[in-house]
Amino acid sequence: MAQRDTGTEQLIKDTAKRIFFSEGKLHATTQDIADAAGVNRTLLNYYFRSRDILFEQVAAEAMAEMKAVMDSVFSAKIEFKDKLHKLIAVFMDQAMQFPYREMYVVTSLNRGDKTVPEEKKIKVKAFLKEISEEMEKGKIKKMDPRQFCMNLFALMAYPLITSCLNKSIYTVGDSEYLKLMKERKQLIFDMIYQ
Amino acid sequence: MAQRDTGTEQLIKDTAKRIFFSEGKLHATTQDIADAAGVNRTLLNYYFRSRDILFEQVAAEAMAEMKAVMDSVFSAKIEFKDKLHKLIAVFMDQAMQFPYREMYVVTSLNRGDKTVPEEKKIKVKAFLKEISEEMEKGKIKKMDPRQFCMNLFALMAYPLITSCLNKSIYTVGDSEYLKLMKERKQLIFDMIYQ
DNA sequence: TTGAACTTTAACAAAAATGTTAAACATAAT
DNA sequence: ATTATGTTTAACATTTTTGTTAAAGTTCAA
Numbered sequence: 001m002a003q004r005d006t007g008t009e010q011l012i013k014d015t016a017k018r019i020f021f022s023e024g025k026l027h028a029t030t031q032d033i034a035d036a037a038g039v040n041r042t043l044l045n046y047y048f049r050s051r052d053i054l055f056e057q058v059a060a061e062a063m064a065e066m067k068a069v070m071d072s073v074f075s076a077k078i079e080f081k082d083k084l085h086k087l088i089a090v091f092m093d094q095a096m097q098f099p100y101r102e103m104y105v106v107t108s109l110n111r112g113d114k115t116v117p118e119e120k121k122i123k124v125k126a127f128l129k130e131i132s133e134e135m136e137k138g139k140i141k142k143m144d145p146r147q148f149c150m151n152l153f154a155l156m157a158y159p160l161i162t163s164c165l166n167k168s169i170y171t172v173g174d175s176e177y178l179k180l181m182k183e184r185k186q187l188i189f190d191m192i193y194q
Numbered sequence: 195m196a197q198r199d200t201g202t203e204q205l206i207k208d209t210a211k212r213i214f215f216s217e218g219k220l221h222a223t224t225q226d227i228a229d230a231a232g233v234n235r236t237l238l239n240y241y242f243r244s245r246d247i248l249f250e251q252v253a254a255e256a257m258a259e260m261k262a263v264m265d266s267v268f269s270a271k272i273e274f275k276d277k278l279h280k281l282i283a284v285f286m287d288q289a290m291q292f293p294y295r296e297m298y299v300v301t302s303l304n305r306g307d308k309t310v311p312e313e314k315k316i317k318v319k320a321f322l323k324e325i326s327e328e329m330e331k332g333k334i335k336k337m338d339p340r341q342f343c344m345n346l347f348a349l350m351a352y353p354l355i356t357s358c359l360n361k362s363i364y365t366v367g368d369s370e371y372l373k374l375m376k377e378r379k380q381l382i383f384d385m386i387y388q
Numbered sequence: 389t390t391g392a393a394c395t396t397t398a399a400c401a402a403a404a405a406t407g408t409t410a411a412a413c414a415t416a417a418t
Numbered sequence: 419a420t421t422a423t424g425t426t427t428a429a430c431a432t433t434t435t436t437g438t439t440a441a442a443g444t445t446c447a448a
Binding site for chain 4: 223224236243
């Protein structure tokens with residue numbers, strides 16, 4: 001029998017995703033999510049049986065999305081410089097939408113109820129190798145490639161995680177902050193390349 | 195009447211501080227804290243009346259400590275270069291001990307139940323001015339001083355927040371990671387100065 | 389050694405969050 | 419018009435966490 005699909009199930013997932021990974025409220029209650037989605041709390045149990053299942057489902061989709069996005073960069077057969085440009089553009093766009101998605105990974109690891117897939121470690125190793133080669137060519141200042149990688153991701157992710165704090169201490173509004181973040185893309189590239 | 199002070203009240207606070215700000219478990223239960231401290235949960239209520247009061251007390255002390263540490267840097271009458279060195283040394287030592295303390299500030303701001311004190315904003319403004327002057331002198335690559343500031347704190351804080359993730363994807367152990375973090379102090383300085 | 393402060397245990401109350409069930413209503417497809 | 423699906427409401431059960439109380443044991447200082 002054809003299910004009706006009024007989009008409500010997706011609405012709930014999207015809302016949860018926003019609350020968890022855009023607003024950083026990883027401990028929002030089912031009521032919080034229901035309210036934000038404008039539906040009755042019972043519906044969450046109707047569609048997902050439990051909060052845990054909803055959470056896991058949303059998290060899994062978010063991880064899959066991140067993986068897809070990063071794979072599109074890492075597996076691209078383009079020269080390193082362009083790869084770096086693409087990585088910064090893509091990662092920061094993602095981080096602007098879901099700044100706290102990485103933090104979820106971190107807290108999951110901290111609690112010990114997740115591990116990093118081997119596949120990812122392999123891709124990172126390959127990326128580190130590319131970085132080393134670029135250092136040999138003199139395109140990047142020589143250093144431990146892991147340090148380079150940490151620098152890159154720190155520069156991209158941290159200002160977005162702390163946007164609320166930064167807006168306050170630098171007294172800038174939303175639109176100006178957005179402008180600063182867009183400017184950062186080029187700025188980061190210039191900082192770490194050649 | 196002379197209180198006996200067996201150090202247990204402090205032990206509870208120190209344990210809570212470790213769980214909250216070193217391990218990043220901001221939502222640890224009173225039972226978690228009591229267990230980690232090796233005392234009966236009732237004692238937490240005996241000393242602090244409620245979880246909230248314990249949390250607030252620990253958070254207030256942590257914030258005061260951070261403020262003291264940062265003030266010792268910002269108000270130092272030394273030339274900018276040395277100030278930067280000192281800032282990196284001091285901030286990173288703190289962040290190595292309590293990597294999630296900043297995250298607590300961020301989540302508090304996100305929930306809207308804290309604000310940044312005006313005093314802090316003033317100090318930041320003064321620091322931004324120092325940065326601008328240093329840029330005029332040609333000691334720092336010219337850019338928006340706020341971007342410089344964000345770069346600096348991102349480079350210091352992020353790898354410590356994500357240490358668990360990094361250890362995993364770069365397959366390094368605790369001691370080697372510690373070494374990497376120590377190396378970062380100089381590396382960060384070299385990256386952003388002159 | 390007496391007493392006040394410290395600590396544990398146990399039992400319980402209260403609150404918050406989650407999960408379940410049944411009944412009723414709305415709506416679109418057949 | 420009927421029916422299956424979607425949705426709400428309400429009431430309730432369960433679980434988790436927090437807070438309270440009383441009693442008993444421990445330890446140190448006066």
